[in-house]
Amino acid sequence: MTQRPFNFSAGPAALPEEVLNQVAAEMLDWQGSGMSVMEMSHRGPEFTRICAEAENDLRELLQVPANFRILFMQGGGLAENAIVPMNLARGGKVDVVVTGSWSKKSAEEARRYASVNIAASGSDSKFTQLPSPGSWQLSADAAYVHVCSNETIDGIEFHELPDLKALGSAAPLVIDCSSHQLSRSIDWSRVGLAFGGAQKNIGPAGLTLVFVREDLLGHALPICPSAFDYQTVAAAQSMYNTPPTFSIYVAGLVFQWLKKFSYAGKTGVAAIEQRNIDKAQLLYGALDGSKLFENRVAAHARSRMNIPFYLRGEYNTPQLTSAFLDGAKARNLLQLKGHKSVGGMRASIYNAMPLEGVQALVAYLKDFEAQYG
Amino acid sequence: MTQRPFNFSAGPAALPEEVLNQVAAEMLDWQGSGMSVMEMSHRGPEFTRICAEAENDLRELLQVPANFRILFMQGGGLAENAIVPMNLARGGKVDVVVTGSWSKKSAEEARRYASVNIAASGSDSKFTQLPSPGSWQLSADAAYVHVCSNETIDGIEFHELPDLKALGSAAPLVIDCSSHQLSRSIDWSRVGLAFGGAQKNIGPAGLTLVFVREDLLGHALPICPSAFDYQTVAAAQSMYNTPPTFSIYVAGLVFQWLKKFSYAGKTGVAAIEQRNIDKAQLLYGALDGSKLFENRVAAHARSRMNIPFYLRGEYNTPQLTSAFLDGAKARNLLQLKGHKSVGGMRASIYNAMPLEGVQALVAYLKDFEAQYG
Structure with missing residues (x-):
């Protein structure tokens, strides 16, 4: 079976493939x-x-x-x-x-x-x-x-x-x-x-x-x-x-x-919490290290689940935002559009999102920056 | 594929097999x-x-x-x-x-x-x-x-x-x-x-x-x-x-x-309504013609969807009711138990119930009567 797309919807949201x-x-x-x-x-x-x-x-x-x-x-x-x-x-x-x-x-x-x-x-x-x-x-x-x-x-x-x-x-x-x-x-x-x-x-x-x-x-x-x-x-x-x-x-x-989920030597909620921490660190790290993208939330308050991000300054145009979203979809990174009230992009990386999904998004951020930054 | 059981649940209730x-x-x-x-x-x-x-x-x-x-x-x-x-x-x-x-x-x-x-x-x-x-x-x-x-x-x-x-x-x-x-x-x-x-x-x-x-x-x-x-x-x-x-x-x-459903030369709601009429007539007819079972609702008010029925008079015992329900389940006629507030039996024959399901129930009513009546 081929890899399912990674679905970053804020909700209704991705469910574990085993469950489906x-x-x-x-x-x-x-x-x-x-x-x-x-x-x-x-x-x-x-x-x-x-x-x-x-x-x-x-x-x-x-x-x-x-x-x-x-x-x-x-x-x-x-x-x-x-x-x-x-x-x-x-x-x-x-x-x-x-x-x-x-x-x-x-x-x-x-x-x-x-x-x-x-x-x-x-x-x-x-x-x-x-x-x-x-x-x-x-x-x-x-x-x-x-x-x-x-x-x-x-x-x-x-x-x-x-x-x-x-x-x-x-x-x-x-x-x-x-x-x-x-x-x-x-x-x-x-x-x-x-x-x-x-x-x-x-x-x-x-x-x-x-x-x-x-x-x-x-x-x-x-x-x-x-x-x-x-x-x-x-x-x-x-x-x-x-x-x-x-x-x-x-x-x-x-x-x-x-209950059966295991990660980093842990099981259950402790395991998913650790993976959620790791996923969020990976994505925030990529955004903070980027010249093209930014997350605006103070470090103490950043959500592990919902990560809104924007193109920075002069790059923050509707055209480039659209180009980002179209390119994401072409890479099977779905539903990254930000909420209509704030615009931009948002990655919701709930429990069912594997680490590989965030890695794929981070790779895309870097490629996009190399092309447009 | 083998025939699915007929499911008479009052709700949540049977859905069309094609839909499932x-x-x-x-x-x-x-x-x-x-x-x-x-x-x-x-x-x-x-x-x-x-x-x-x-x-x-x-x-x-x-x-x-x-x-x-x-x-x-x-x-x-x-x-x-x-x-x-x-x-x-x-x-x-x-x-x-x-x-x-x-x-x-x-x-x-x-x-x-x-x-x-x-x-x-x-x-x-x-x-x-x-x-x-x-x-x-x-x-x-x-x-x-x-x-x-x-x-x-x-x-x-x-x-x-x-x-x-x-x-x-x-x-x-x-x-x-x-x-x-x-x-x-x-x-x-x-x-x-x-x-x-x-x-x-x-x-x-x-x-x-x-x-x-x-x-x-x-x-x-x-x-x-x-x-x-x-x-x-x-x-x-x-x-x-x-x-x-x-x-x-x-x-x-x-x-x-x-929308695609057809029956008796009709389609859509007209077709399902006709089948519902036919199903209800078949079941009420069998109950009215039975010495063992009865439906107590006046003819003008009888529901086409939910048909409560009881064993008559001296036959109306918990033991015989249980025997009926157990026998029904053994014949793949499911969820015929009456609502807890009124007891007895109830056949809910919603849109998704085929005519064959009611025919199977009527055949069971007759067999049960032959055995216990």
Whole structure:
């Protein structure tokens, strides 16, 4: 079989080839059941097993503590921007740290349900820096503090989650971790709730993962739809409404793939985290060493997952950007176009991107520079 | 290739074998793109085309008028039970006709956002009859009238949609058509909004279809999440948040399958509707002619899609019910167990169920009766 193209999409994004092969092989008959997973009742024994195994594997991979519930939901991060305050804000105040496009949207949406305090903003730096936690203006009475732990568009990542207790806040921390969940370990002692769409590191779009500490359940506003009330969803084991069964199945295969994944003498999340570190270092190193390309994010805040880059100065023209993207596609380096709101290029190098994909991109950067630089 | 088992699941449900084969064949490389559809940006040219074709094909199949928008959403029917009143009720009054489990849930959920008038209820008949539209107590000032046009659990279907104007109501009709959409034509002149989860006749769970008349857009309550505001979703061509891309792709293949489907000299929806009529007649005829089995729904209200049935009188024991289900599975007749709330058996015979599947079930009913009757 020939090498598949390397796919740098920001999401929906590349999946491990082994997983896609298994999905294809099982499409008409899942393990002798005579059914595709798409065709199974969500309440039948086959899918009940698939779903329970997926949840257990995810819990094991991320070492999710027993006092957290894992919920399989729908609507993605944008829906969670409303669902979180409907469940947690109790009509009071919430603190939001704005570090880019996604946390800005979260703050706007939360205003429908709560009083929003922008505790800090990276807008002065044009979202190239993370405001230092020591500078955050946290409220004394916030229902929660929201951060986006990886900003997909701006390419900014928290490499250490804030310790709210040390900052004098008793509020639970909510993290939107859509675009880096499962790429690294999580310090759950600092987290009250984590949410993320699956379509980056985990599986098909349409599945949303929510990890919620049990003491935060049961406080939804009366206007919260039942299907989005965390307590209702948790009590029904994510089966209050029909869950996105096929997406959960694919996610479960990704979890199995990751459990077996090994790299640099490590396995599982530790292994993928190390490979993600190595991939990011390779690409940032190439960009920093280039006269033609640049990444503008401060070193302490650079995302391992989403690396926006631009042609420098006079080279930054629509023509040369197009030439770069066309040339990339011709080399089987796909979906490198930057987000429409910021332009330029972006390489999203999620878990499923092999080191070879980043090496191929770096080789292309060098060749392109030799030709046009 | 051997015959696949016949799968009578109420949903997620059987899909056409041709569709599953194509999905498997394209899993690693959609039409030379080098990507699985799961791996494509929802904003890229490939998926934009997939989505537009799916919408166009669906519009053509159901002859959806130009003043209706088709939205691809998430959350299923249960989420729509909240999303509809958040968008349409304007905090006022809504009329609900309760004909079974689903419309009852819709009424309960709507109470969060509106004053609910139960215009009629079939509960006196234990949901074996449809209350005659002439008997409905409609409000003068309802924002809309809700009916579930096919009750999946109770096996009740409206074979003619109510003509609200003729009943003296100026309110738009909202139909929850989850479990029979695309199984028959729709008289759009009588409908303001139609919604349904995809997981019966259309594709994988996790995709919700909403057909909404344009004049009903733009009236969402301030507490309606942006991702569920019909106007926002419509303005963004269902791309406000990342849609369930893979489910839309599979749905699109089902639409293509249905466009080519022919039966009894007809094609498309007319053909599938005729086959659905023939399948239902065959099964109801066998049940009505049996001493061992019964369907309890009045003839005028019998669903073509979901046919609950029970062992009669003294035969209706857990042991004999189990024996029936075990024997069915041994004959490759799958997922015939009734809904947990009503027990017994249920045959869901959606579009993808061939006539041969119903014939096989009828043959088993006769053999079982010969053995135990």
